[in-house]
Amino acid sequence: MLEIMDTTLRDGEQTAGVSFNAGEKLAIARLLLEDLKVDRIEVASARVSRGEQEATTGICRWASGAGLLDRVEVLGFVDGGQSIDWITSAGGKVMNLLTKGSLKHLEGQLRKTPQEHASDILRDISLAKAKGLEVNVYLEDWSGGMINSPDYVFFLVEAIRGAGVRRIMLPDTLGILNPAQTAEFVGTMVGKYPGVHFDFHAHNDYDLAAANTFEAVRAGAKGVHTTVNGLGERAGNLPVSSAVGVLTDQLGCSLSIDETQLMRVCRYVESISGMRIPSNKPLIGEFVFTQTSGVHADGDKKGGLYQNALLPERFGRHRHYALGKTSGKANIVKNLEELGISLDPEQMKRVTERVVELGDKKESLTTEDLPFIIADVLKGDSFDSERIRMVNYSLQLSRGMRPIANLRVDIEGEEYEESATGDGQYDAFMKALWKIYDNLGRPHPRLADYIVKIPPGGKTDALVETTISWEHEGHAFKTRGVDSDQTEAAIKATVKMLNIIDNKLN
DSSP states (O other), X not given: OOEEEEOTTXXXXXXXXXXXXXXXXXXXXXXIIIIIOOSEEEEEETTSOHHHHHHHHHHHHHXXXXXXXXXXXXXEESSTTHHHHHHHHTTOOEEEEEEEOSHHHIIIIIOOOHHHHHHHHHHHHHHHHHTTOEEEEEEETHHHHHHHOHHHHHHHHHHHTTTTOSEEEEEOTTSOOOHHHHHHHHHHHHHHOTTSOEEEEOBOTTSOHHHHHHHHHHTTOSEEEEBGGGOSSTTOBOBHHHHHHIIIIITOOOOOOOGGGHHHHHHHHHHHXXXXXXXXXXXXXXXXXXXXXXXXXXXXXXTOTTOOSOOGGGGTOOOEEOBSTTOXXXXXXXXXXXXXXXXXXXXXXXXXXXXXXXXXXXXXXXXXXXXXXXXXXXXXXXXXXXXXXXXXXXEEOOTTSOOEEEEEEEETTEEEEEEEEOSSHHHHHHHHHHHHHHHHTOOOOEEEEEEEEXXXXXXXXXXXXXXXXXXXXXXXXXXXXXXXXXXXXXXHHHHHHHHHHHHHHO
């Protein structure tokens, strides 16, 4: 079985602007090992900070109790035992020793001879084993070494492979390899040292991390390194989601990964890292299982003609059919089925025309927008989408004081008024609104995400699109509002949400 070692908590945390606290690190470690079921995780670099040691200690304490401590690894340095002491004091059992895998890095950074470096490495391996640590070895800048100083690489491997090292890890530290080079270099290593377990560690500077990893595994690598959402320095590392798709489907590898948990883990890391997943990111992007073309929707209806092996259900997701100017009748039918709405042929024609018209105007449409479109197109029919409307509201923001919201809302013909303070104007608005709903005993959803899109150009009067994700009774959906004011846009999205829930209740 091919090993997956995830280094989100070490290499991934080197992403500019990303830092996890101890609680977040522990939560991610548990998600990776218990839920996603990666084989190993790398959680920290030794000697970085007191906070890093506390986080590592917490992870090791949990892992020890769960019987998973041998799958938790910490990066250590050739420093005469200081890293070893740091790791053992945190409760760690596995050290990934960072060595210089290219003559350029050795001479430029350490200013030592290959023999001196090899002697230092063997000393620290011996010290680590005496302290009960298992040792893996990183050959930092191995890719550069294979290009410019292969004899040095071979010298170093010869020196350390008999020292009781569990794995030798081959990083493309600067992301410089292409697939042909990766296949050649990993193949050379495996051919020269058939008894050694080699891991491949890809960086994505040329957008080749997945392709290079594919070739490394084909050439005989027994393990690969990933990060959640491709976090990492510069262009990042190999995303674990890409590894799952490519290695499982393209190479037929057997992995320990629980694919159904992939999306949940990636979304959690997205939420606490602040690094958003691109909408078109394979397997985990918002729109990767969304068909926009009406031709595709029709083909799927007639036997899954536009589907491949990456079925959304494998990853705990569902296929959607977007609404826009390329939508046809098949797309709209699919969305109406999801809502439990049926239209006669003439109504369908009129609604389809309106969807195409709105798409031409670049408006974003979702399944939840359909009842409003239907109500607008089929005025007088039974699609009452405006059962709840905002009569008026006042938002006050004063320096040194908490924002205040006063609002009056019409709910099915009855008006209700309430006020509240909050941490921001929208927060105050929502607290006042939920006061009304709580007094009436009406259900309301949980706000799951809030995204604001402002077009480039720097115009202060530009239209703002606010998209809010909601969770209600096990169902997730989004609403959008557009206005020149961000808070106004959010309120429009909120009123739309209220009507969606109300229409489902009545």
